[in-house]
Amino acid sequence: MDDEILADQRELVELLESAGWDVTDAELSVYESPWENDEAPEASVTLSARKRYPEEGDDGDDEDDNPYRIS
Numbered sequence: 001m002d003d004e005i006l007a008d009q010r011e012l013v014e015l016l017e018s019a020g021w022d023v024t025d026a027e028l029s030v031y032e033s034p035w036e037n038d039e040a041p042e043a044s045v046t047l048s049a050r051k052r053y054p055e056e057g058d059d060g061d062d063e064d065d066n067p068y069r070i071s
Helices: 002-018
Strands: 022-032 041-050
Touching (some): 002 022
């Protein structure tokens, strides 16, 4: 069962990374639900990720169109 839970966590990380996110932290908690009578484990995954967005008009050039900036 633990291998299945870890595989699910890896799948979630891969989904975020394929969408352009850099996963910076992953936390996995496995527990038995206090609300259910069966003993099947449940899992909670917490992922932290970051993604840089280019500034509007940023096409990667170093040119600055600000007429008030002195180079």
